[in-house]
Amino acid sequence: MTTREIEENPTLNKGSLKTYQNNWLLRSGFNQLSRAFNDFRIILIEQIYIIRRYLVYFFFLNTVGPFALVFAMGHYAGFHPDQTELLRIISGTVTFALVTVGFTSVAQRLSIMRQQGTLLYYCALPINKVSFVTALLISRLVILIPSIVTPIVAGIIMYNLEIHLDLWLLGVMILGAFSLVALGTTLGVLVKSYELISLVCNAFIVVMALASPNFIPNYLLPLPLQVLGWVLPSTYTSDAISHCLAGTYDRVSYFDVLVLSVMALVGIVITGKFLKWSAD
Amino acid sequence: MIETVKNCIEVSNLTKIYEAGGRSKARQPIVANDAISLEINQGEVFGLLGPNGAGKTTLVNQILGLATPTEGSIFVKGIDIIKHPAFVKSLASYLPQRGIAFEYTEVHKALLFAGQLKGLTKIQAKIQSEQLIGELDLGEVADTFFNKLSGGMRRVVGLGLALMGRPEILVMDEPTNELDPVRRRRVWNIIQEINRERGITCILVTHNVAEAETVLQRVAIIDKGKVLALGTPGKLKQQISTEAFLDLTLNDMLETRDTKTIAEEVKFKLDQRFHSATLPAFRFSVESPNNLKIYLPFEQSGEVINFIVSEIGPQVIDDFKLAHTSLEDVYLHHVGPEASLNKSEIGSRS
Ligand SMILES: Nc1ncnc2c1ncn2[C@@H]1O[C@H](COP(=O)(O)OP(=O)(O)OP(=O)(O)O)[C@@H](O)[C@H]1O
Ligand SMILES: [Mg+2]
16 A cells, blocks of 8 residues: 555545654754754764865965965065055955865865765765755865964064954954855856866956955956956955954945855855756 | 555656757767656565666666656655655665765764764664674774775675665665675675565665575566566566576496486487477587586476486486576576567567
8 A cells, every 4th residue: 555545545544654754744843953953063074074184284285375475465576565555465365365275175076076976975865955065165164264364373473463353353254255165166066067167266266366356456456357346255355354354344344244145145045056966 | 554555666657868968969868767667565675687878777866866757756655756855865775886975984983974864863873883883794994984995895884874774775776896705795695684674675776687686576677778577586587488407417427328328318218208299398408528407397397307317317416406597597588689589589479
């Protein structure tokens, strides 16, 4: 006797149907939420295990790189930067590092998983796609820590910069990193081929790190690049961070935070919607 | 109270078409599954056999809710899993052909993770994983990273991961590929055990037809997306042949008589004594100087064997076995090089 027959025959007892559905169709909201969190936690740990193989190299390289960048920018062509310019260098370096490291990481991981078939393995598990994506994102945020910390430390050590450190700064940096990673992930979802992803990512990186209002202030850029800058998350990340470093919270930096939140959300929604959770 | 859901999985008229990739107009869409209908009963070990590209993986992917059929329906325990793929995921475990996660995790932790992702609590997962490490003999590799294991051990660990959470349905795509003979036997035994003891419904995709024969309770032979044969191994064997054969190994006490002469003598007497118009004739084949194969109608085998043994003389016979057509023969009959021949034969008869 199948459930279909049970369903089609109203005179029959529906007990056995319920038993099967109890597990799953009738699972309570709270239950689902705690399951989702548990799944998120496990996948996060697994992803960190993947990263931990090269964590030492990663931390080393991502400390040296930003350090060198801050050093170089501060002494560029006999340039003697003032406090504002130095802050821009720091925030620019943080953004630069977030873009180079964060933007590509999840996108590339996803395409590797797609190629190896691991993505399908996760699909076959009774887990939520959102748990999976979020865990993937957060796991890659971990490796961004040195990229965020080093420029600030370098600024303090090399230039005796007075930096305004507070939780708001931390929040903004995490949000900036998150939105960049989320948009990178979107790319990984929309572009299927590994080679193409590398190409597209590199193009984005060059534009976001160098050809947009990051190291160079907005008003010094040619108009087309200024316009381009409005749609790039890096612009808002950089701006918000430099405001925070200076301790000047004004309407502009709240706007930055708003834009970044929206971008992060859009990234996650697109990822959730378009990440193919099947073998089709 | 309605208890049993006899048909665990009901697949009807399932068709899966992959759109042609690339821009070239010459490329045809691929019909990976072509109107497949079959039922898999609760608690049975069901085999999916067929050559490369037959559509086996495509079929199990759809049963697991991993791919959406182009047409047709799949009910698992009576629930439409095209509408509710999450249902089958909560019930079934999958040992895929490739791409198991937990690459950089130690085996014992991977088992824990797999269990927890299946909804077990940490303690439950711990208990089950320890049990499985024992059953699958994984003690030695429990602390090894998954990516450092040999290809065969990965399969065994993969089976362990799939068994975490005590699934009701276990789908295995080539579970014995790459395994050494001892491990292969072990995996077959494990499959048989878990099926018997826990009543897990197993779907097995395999190319290892000869070995799987003892484990499989029912099989479907698939080629080019179509089911060519479906049933118990015994039924399928009978369909292609009602003959059994007696395989005799003779020893050196033959003295003056050689195997060929014996064969001729025995055949003559057998034909005189047993042959009737309604049954196929006895066929003899001398495979080597000491080996003789006698094909005989299955129904008569008991009597005939006694007769043959007494004719040849038991002291001359070193070893003998009575065998029926094997599942491998059935497989070859349907998809082997002679398959098209068999088909045209059937066609000309009808
Ligand atoms: N994602 C896909 N896109 C396009 N075609 C596919 C896809 N997956 C499978 N196919 C095609 O569908 C057919 C059936 O493939 P499938 O993987 O189901 O075969 P199989 O029976 O599992 O073979 P094997 O024994 O080699 O694993 C093949 O022709 C294959 O090329
Ligand atoms: Mg396959």
